[in-house]
Amino acid sequence: MRAVRLNRGLLKVVDLPAPRPGAGQLLVEVKRCGICGSDLHCRLHADELADSLDLCGYPRYLRSDQDVVLGHEIFGEVVDRGPWCKGTIRSGTPVVTVPLVRRGRQVDGVGLSASAPGGFAESVVVQESLTLPVPNGLPADLAALTEPMAVAWHAVNRGEVARRDVAIVLGCGPVGLAVVSVLKARGVGTVIASDYSAGRRALAMQCGADAVVDPSVESPWESAGDRHGFMTTMPDEYNAGIDAIEGLSRLPVPWWTAWRALESIGLTRPKRPVVFECVGVPGMLDGILAAAPLHARVVVAGVCMGPDTIRPSLAVNKELDLRFAIGYTPLEFRNTLHALADGTLNAAPLVTGRVGLTGVANAFTALADPEVHAKILVDPALETEEIVIK
Missing domain, CATH: 3.90.180.10 (Medium-chain alcohol dehydrogenases, catalytic domain)
Known part of the structure; x- marks a missing residue:
């Protein structure tokens, strides 16, 4: 053989x-x-x-x-x-x-x-x-x-992405392109893909990305935040809290009662993107922690091959949700195969x-x-x- x-x-x-x-x-x-x-x-x-x-x-x-x-x-x-x-x-x-x-x-x-x-x-x-x-x-x-797309299927599951979420995919190599394809197959409305390579940005568009960004020219964070109202600084959040209290205080009930009611139906939950890190080079993760909007959920699908350094204080102060993804379950593998076969997944x-x-x-x-x-x-x-x- x-x-x-x-x-x-x-x-x-x-x-x-x-x-x-x-x-x-x-x-x-x-x-x-x-x-x-x-x-x-x-x-x-x-x-x-x-x-x-x-x-x-x-x-x-x-x-x-x-x-x-x-x-x-x-x-x-x-x-x-x-x-x-x-x-x-x-x-x-x-x-x-x-x-x-x-x-x-x-x-x-x-x-x-x-x-x-x-x-x-x-x-x-x-x-x-x-x-x-x-x-x-x-x-x-x-x-x-089937196998590489199942990896992306699992990463998207790890991100718990809802259809109304904004997804930002950093890196449009095979993993990033697969993530873009799965996000669109799952009905996610806004997918922003970022890569330095013009060729890979073009492939991302073919995979269904709603917007592509050359990070040497435009920040994917600004592209997303300007249109979707993400908080980018801590004072933004402080001011939002003060504004909310002052507004709710005009109601005939204590502001905390009104806040609890709004919280119970999810209206106090901050807007945030779901970010997929698909590059896997040293410095990439710390750069995301520094640049991402507050409360972002970050799914790490790129495998960094060497030691890396991050500043945990960035993630703490921004309350970032950091997750890592590898592989898939047998059911995710099976679901991916059938999504490819029925044409749902491009x-x-x-x-x-x-x-x-x-x-x-x-x-x-x-x-x-x-x-x-x-x-x-x-x-x-x-x-x-x-x-x-x-």
């Missing part, structure tokens, strides 16, 4: 023994596998990631000196199954999968562990219980987006190219240029080192 192996930052096409599914597992012929930002990080920062996950109780994340087949955004067809499978997914069925495999009670991330080779290969072993048939004849390029703009196994290294290099590509899919059937532009 041909596969792309990573070792010490080098990607190389190699011949490996064909994988065999174990108990409760399926063998899938890979038709597409997306290149994720996590894959790019693994090439350069595998040991830092492994150290972090070791502290989280998972000591089997890939290390730079190990031979690893990357790739966890998998779409393919079932070709075989191991013992003790239910057999409800027949051979030839097109499927996507939550990229985890289990042996006993040991769980490994497919494509993110030396013990679980991934989808940059002709075949891959997946867990039957985590594998879903692809409905409605969903095209391969879109089916392969993810097509994310795919900018395809490449064969021999071109994976070239694709990793190309993804460093934000003006050209967002998501490149690996197609093992393609016999070319060149990236096929979609």
Whole structure:
């Protein structure tokens, strides 16, 4: 079997023994596998990631000196199954999968562990219980987006975004574009996307963003705050409180009685945006704490690979709500797949190219240029080192 192996930052096409599914597992012929930002990080920062996950109780994340087949955004067809499978997914069925495999009670991330080779290969072993048939004849390029779109689906859930909320997406790489798409699929009325890259701002518009901002020219905070009445300074809030008391004091009941009544129906709740940090570079988070309006809810979906410094006093004094997001639940994965299949979720703009196994290294290099590509899919059937532009 041909596969792309990573070792010490080098990607190389190699011949490996064909994988065999174990108990409760399926063998899938890979038709597409997306290149994720996590894959790019693994090439350069595998040991830092492994150290972090070791502290989280998972000591089997890939290390730079190990031979690893990357790739966890998998779409393919079932070709075989191991013992003790239910057999409800027949051979030839097109499927996507939550990229985890289990042996006993040991769980490994497919494509993110030396013990679980991934989808940059002709075949891959997946867990039957985590594998879903692809409905409605969903095209391969879109089916392969199920996993990364599920990450965005989960991030939006973490943000608890209501339709009337204003969402600000910082960074329009694949994660940010996916978040924009999910927000619009969920009916959020105002989505503002910010990125330095003109190409990615254009993709954000294709994904449904209501406005795009070049942060070198215009502040996304001013763009949102000027139109939606967010409080940007502490005196703004103090004055609002004093104004409210003075106004309510004109009523024939104590001001605190009127305040309680308004509070019970949500009218005293401050207006605030829901912010999605999708960049993941040092300094980004502290910059958000400094610039965001008071009471903003911040969902961190970008993975910062190095140590970072924030000023907690900024978040305290502004009463910011800071949340972090990773992965998704099996139900979120399933819901994402069906939203793609029924056309509710528009993810097509994310795919900018395809490449064969021999071109994976070239694709990793190309993804460093934000003006050209967002998501490149690996197609093992393609016999070319060149990236096929979609």
